[in-house]
Amino acid sequence: MSPDAVEIQAPARRPRSSLVLPLSLALNAVLLAWVAHGSGAIQRYLGDGVSLVLANDTATALASLTLDYPGGSFKLPELPAGKGVGTSIPLPGEFEADLSFKDASGEARSRTVRIRPIGDLLVVIHVLPAAPTDAAEANGGEADGEAVPSPAPRVIVAYQGENTNP
Incomplete structure (x- = not known):
């Protein structure tokens, strides 16, 4: 070498x-x-997301309806009275969403809802008429001579599954 x-x-x-x-x-x-x-x-x-329905259970249309959720939003110019619309949100698991809309008087309303998917159940967000107040009912819409502000519509989250009962 x-x-x-x-x-x-x-x-x-x-x-x-x-x-x-x-x-x-x-x-x-x-x-x-x-x-x-x-x-x-x-x-x-x-999971592969949530199937969701926004249901207007009031007697008037809801305008400028928006559902903001982490990573996106669902917008609808108007949801007629007594109608609902479905969508799919690609978020598995529990999350919070902000629902905003204008009621019949044009007043902007907003509510945060917690979405908790349960198996294959459909998530339904109901917008319900406001509960009447006792003072407004007793005085025909006025309390002590002053107009009572319109109460906000109620928003609830419900779950719906397939009816397997015969």
């Missing part, structure tokens, strides 16, 4: 038995993920 020559040594080989454990774990993880995906377990755990 010449004095300028450099000796190169091959790296030491790992014994094959040391590769068996990591490869076995990786294969088991892939197999488990494949089985979970095939059975729908991942989809049931994570």
Whole structure:
């Protein structure tokens, strides 16, 4: 060998038995993920979003209806009285949404609702007429000679599923 020559040594080989454990774990993880995906377990755990209906149960139309939720919003120029509209929100799990609209008098209303998806149940957000106040009823819409401000419509969240009863 010449004095300028450099000796190169091959790296030491790992014994094959040391590769068996990591490869076995990786294969088991892939197999488990494949089985979970095939059975729908991942989809049931994570969900694919919420099916939601906005229902106007008042006697007048709602204008400029907006439902703001994390990552997006749903807007509707008008929702007629007694009607509903459905949408799908791609958020799995529980979240809060802000519902805003203008009532029949043109007054802007806003309410935050908590959406808690339960299985495959449909989430229905009902806008209900305001509950009448005792003072306004007793005086024909006036309290002590002054006009009573119109009470805000009520907003509730309900859940609806398929009727499986015969």
